Amino acid sequence: MASSSADPKAYNLAAGAYNCPDCTKLFARPCDLNKHSKSHTRPFKCQHSDCKYADLGWPTLKELERHNNDKHSPNPIIYACEYEGCDYKSKRESNCKQHMEKAHGWLYTKSKSNGKQPADSSPVAPVYRLKPGRHPASASSTPLLKQSPHILPVPNYHQDFTLYQDDTDHSVRFDDDDENTSHHHDAPQVIPWTSPATRLRRNGTMIERFDQTYHGSQPLRVSDNPVDPSLANIEPQLRTSAAPPSTSEACGNGGTNTSETSRRTRSSRGPSRKAADRQRIRTRDAKESRKRLKPDPTEILGDDAEFTDSNMPCIFRHAHPHLYNRETRNKSDPCHTTHRDISTLARHLLRPAHGLGVDPRMISSFKIQDNNYPHPRVGLCRRCWQAFFDPLEFRNHLDLKCEKVSKGKREKWRIMYDLFTPLVRQHNEQSSLLQDLDMAGQENTAHRTRGSINMSKKAGNDFRLVSGTVAPTKYRTSVPSSSSLENEIQKLREENRQLRESLLAQGPRGESVASTVHSSAVHNAFEMASGSGLVSAPRMPHSKDSNSDQESLVGYMDSQSTDVDRDGLMSETPETFVRQKPGHSLPSHTTVHHVPTSPSPLQVESFQDISNFSQPSANVSLFSARKQPTSLADSAYGTCTDPRRGSLGEPGQAGCADILRGPHKSWFDNSTQQRHDGGSLTLFGDYQFGHNNNSSANNESIHNNTPSSSTPKVGPNMTVITTQTTQQQPQQQDFSGWSNPNPFATASTSQPSHNFFEDASFDFFMAAQTDCGEETGGYNPTSSSQNFIFPSM
DNA sequence: GAAGTATAGGACTATGTGCC
DNA sequence: GGCACATAGTCCTATACTTC
Numbered sequence: 001m002a003s004s005s006a007d008p009k010a011y012n013l014a015a016g017a018y019n020c021p022d023c024t025k026l027f028a029r030p031c032d033l034n035k036h037s038k039s040h041t042r043p044f045k046c047q048h049s050d051c052k053y054a055d056l057g058w059p060t061l062k063e064l065e066r067h068n069n070d071k072h073s074p075n076p077i078i079y080a081c082e083y084e085g086c087d088y089k090s091k092r093e094s095n096c097k098q099h100m101e102k103a104h105g106w107l108y109t110k111s112k113s114n115g116k117q118p119a120d121s122s123p124v125a126p127v128y129r130l131k132p133g134r135h136p137a138s139a140s141s142t143p144l145l146k147q148s149p150h151i152l153p154v155p156n157y158h159q160d161f162t163l164y165q166d167d168t169d170h171s172v173r174f175d176d177d178d179e180n181t182s183h184h185h186d187a188p189q190v191i192p193w194t195s196p197a198t199r200l201r202r203n204g205t206m207i208e209r210f211d212q213t214y215h216g217s218q219p220l221r222v223s224d225n226p227v228d229p230s231l232a233n234i235e236p237q238l239r240t241s242a243a244p245p246s247t248s249e250a251c252g253n254g255g256t257n258t259s260e261t262s263r264r265t266r267s268s269r270g271p272s273r274k275a276a277d278r279q280r281i282r283t284r285d286a287k288e289s290r291k292r293l294k295p296d297p298t299e300i301l302g303d304d305a306e307f308t309d310s311n312m313p314c315i316f317r318h319a320h321p322h323l324y325n326r327e328t329r330n331k332s333d334p335c336h337t338t339h340r341d342i343s344t345l346a347r348h349l350l351r352p353a354h355g356l357g358v359d360p361r362m363i364s365s366f367k368i369q370d371n372n373y374p375h376p377r378v379g380l381c382r383r384c385w386q387a388f389f390d391p392l393e394f395r396n397h398l399d400l401k402c403e404k405v406s407k408g409k410r411e412k413w414r415i416m417y418d419l420f421t422p423l424v425r426q427h428n429e430q431s432s433l434l435q436d437l438d439m440a441g442q443e444n445t446a447h448r449t450r451g452s453i454n455m456s457k458k459a460g461n462d463f464r465l466v467s468g469t470v471a472p473t474k475y476r477t478s479v480p481s482s483s484s485l486e487n488e489i490q491k492l493r494e495e496n497r498q499l500r501e502s503l504l505a506q507g508p509r510g511e512s513v514a515s516t517v518h519s520s521a522v523h524n525a526f527e528m529a530s531g532s533g534l535v536s537a538p539r540m541p542h543s544k545d546s547n548s549d550q551e552s553l554v555g556y557m558d559s560q561s562t563d564v565d566r567d568g569l570m571s572e573t574p575e576t577f578v579r580q581k582p583g584h585s586l587p588s589h590t591t592v593h594h595v596p597t598s599p600s601p602l603q604v605e606s607f608q609d610i611s612n613f614s615q616p617s618a619n620v621s622l623f624s625a626r627k628q629p630t631s632l633a634d635s636a637y638g639t640c641t642d643p644r645r646g647s648l649g650e651p652g653q654a655g656c657a658d659i660l661r662g663p664h665k666s667w668f669d670n671s672t673q674q675r676h677d678g679g680s681l682t683l684f685g686d687y688q689f690g691h692n693n694n695s696s697a698n699n700e701s702i703h704n705n706t707p708s709s710s711t712p713k714v715g716p717n718m719t720v721i722t723t724q725t726t727q728q729q730p731q732q733q734d735f736s737g738w739s740n741p742n743p744f745a746t747a748s749t750s751q752p753s754h755n756f757f758e759d760a761s762f763d764f765f766m767a768a769q770t771d772c773g774e775e776t777g778g779y780n781p782t783s784s785s786q787n788f789i790f791p792s793m
Numbered sequence: 794g795a796a797g798t799a800t801a802g803g804a805c806t807a808t809g810t811g812c813c
Numbered sequence: 814g815g816c817a818c819a820t821a822g823t824c825c826t827a828t829a830c831t832t833c
Binding site for chain 1: 819820821
Binding site for chain 1: 802
């Protein structure tokens with residue numbers, strides 16, 4: 001309920017979340033709980049008494065309005081398909097788009113940019129057109145285009161597979177008069193998977209960008225920082241141009257750029273419109289006067305076309321544009337938006353796309369699920385803005401009330417940038433690489449210090465990194481060597497060569513795409529579509545052992561596949577999952593999770609002692625170990641209600657992470673066959689927790705071992721550990737007799753599994769790792785029985 | 794295909810804080 | 814006390830995605 005937000009009892013300090021009194025969901029913020037509570041109260045009632053929504057109501061006014069347009073409007077807004085010869089019409093814009101996408105192969109930019117054209121996006125815009133006179137509210141802002149779906153006809157080799165024979169972007173463009181726009185390479189298109197030709201083009205783009213970045217102006221040297229090519233763009237000492245817009249200027253613009261639509265449609269809440277306008281004018285005037293009085297003290301980064309105070313980019317995208325390439329990683333689309341406030345940016349970093357631990361007090365990467373682009377393990381206090389590289393020290397710091405240090409938003413942005421965006425080597429690199437590691441670490445330290453010194457000079461701050469806080473060797477950040485990047489690019493080059501050959505061999509356009517499925521390169525291209533390795537074109541064989549793109553440079557950073565990416569996987573999941581045999585019941589309170597095929601032993605939380613881990617190769621590529629997505633929060637667009645999506649869900653739901661985390665657990669070390677008390681658990685891997693139905697009936701069924709339509713699914717390579725109590729030796733559940741063996745399973749190895757576990761001291765950070773505005777399943781510390789399934793490694 | 798539900802980020806207001 | 818700024822909380826739009 002909305003009132004719960006103000007109820008201190010609803011605030012769970014341990015979990016850092018607000019409990020919904022009407023269900024079991026937890027929220028990081030009261031406003032999120034408030035929003036959620038409307039899904040229970042559904043306060044927006046339909047005015048038509050004969051409508052079922054007169055009683056049921058809708059959670060939001062927007063949904064009520066949409067319902068009215070759908071059902072009760074005498075003159076509803078109609079969206080018509082713009083393709084010639086198609087008379088499809090819908091009252092929903094999104095449905096119309098959906099239709100054009102599915103029926104006509106329309107490619108468009110899926111971006112949550114709030115209607116704004118992303119800075120680096122192509123001019124590709126929706127093809128649909130609002131019917132004149134039907135939608136006056138938006139018609140003025142929506143270009144009524146001369147519709148020309150020139151992309152038709154496109155041979156539809158597959159329903160979702162559009163292959164362009166040539167390398168031309170066939171998307172309809174709206175501003176073709178912009179001759180400076182590169183339509184050829186910069187059209188961000190999101191399609192379920194990538195055709196070989198598109199893949200070829202994208203690889204080419206990546207290679208081109210790599211060459212420009214690292215080989216363009218000067219030869220690549222070992223001492224060059226290959227990770228942060230954009231860093232130079234924001235180094236103040238490198239600037240000679242005029243100062244960037246001041247904070248006041250930016251804020252003023254931000255205020256006056258308020259969407260008029262938003263103002264018109266904003267519900268009547270808070271102060272009156274006149275009062276709000278007065279305040280806005282007052283604020284604007286005040287800020288303008290401030291601008292005249294003194295310069296922006298937070299002048300840190302200097303001018304940059306991409307960086308203004310109201311236009312702050314995602315630190316990760318800014319640091320690694322080649323990794324957050326929306327052409328190859330549609331999941332990174334949210335990273336292409338910019339932020340006006342640090343709080344908004346921090347909120348963004350909380351998203352599953354990055355997975356940092358963020359709360360009002362701190363930002364932490366201690367708990368981030370590394371893949372093959374490990375992050376520095378850093379905790380940043382948002383009060384004193386001191387960085388910590390030791391999680392225990394960090395936690396101790398947060399337990400104390402430190403002195404608040406005022407910093408400007410640029411300063412903060414820079415601190416976050418410096419701390420979190422460098423990539424690090426695996427912490428268990430073999431000694432043969434230690435020299436490189438140290439060298440790179442020193443470079444990185446220098447890089448950070450350089451920026452910090454400037455901050456110190458210009459803002460007089462005492463950013464602790466300047467004053468000698470250097471990450472311990474164990475946690476010291478480093479960067480991938482240039483040779484590693486070269487190797488990855490070389491892989492792309494080689495793959496492109498194969499793609500070209502494959503496409504040439506494929507013959508004229510129109511030939512069945514099936515002719516390419518046996519080409520490993522093309523297959524890899526499908527695998528690559530998201531960089532996640534989870535995309536498999538339906539009807540295509542899944543090759544677990546394929547040396548696919550997830551191992552390449554553009555694999556990913558820490559993001560995971562999008563839902564679109566994972567469609568391919570889900571098309572196969574009915575085969576990969578195993579259902580319980582009739583009559584076969586699980587032990588009481590056993591919870592079953594799906595864990596994909598064996599994660600790499602490199603996927604470990606890095607701050608534990610993993611020195612005894614075996615390493616496949618001393619010279620293993622930084623990018624080579626990825627086999628499956630590992631983040632629990634697995635999608636930038638995650639939701640808790642779908643197993644394909646990875647946001648933290650409520651107990652009993654797929655993707656529910658926190659239910660498996662928390663203090664006071666007992667866990668079983670699969671390698672040593674020993675049980676350990678206490679500590680907390682983090683399972684990495686794309687697993688399903690029980691089932692994806694959050695109904696109470698199903699929750700009941702899972703706890704009572706009652707077979708239901710959502711009987712717990714079991715994935716490959718799993719070992720079920722049942723710990724009835726913290727005092728009992730766990731028992732191992734044998735699933736060998738279950739049906740439907742995983743077609744992709746591979747022989748288990750004897751890799752130790754204790755890398756799943758973490759010290760209890762890190763529990764704190766889990767509390768913050770909730771998806772903003774999303775539900776998290778809270779671990780119930782009162783439960784006396786915790787049951788886990790671990791992948792056999 | 795229609796309808797329902799979800800997330801991401803923009804933008805605004807209210808409030809807290811430090812400084813003059 | 815007023816100003817400037819930071820931030821939390823909230824509402825909103827856009828749109829992705831699921832379910833039926």
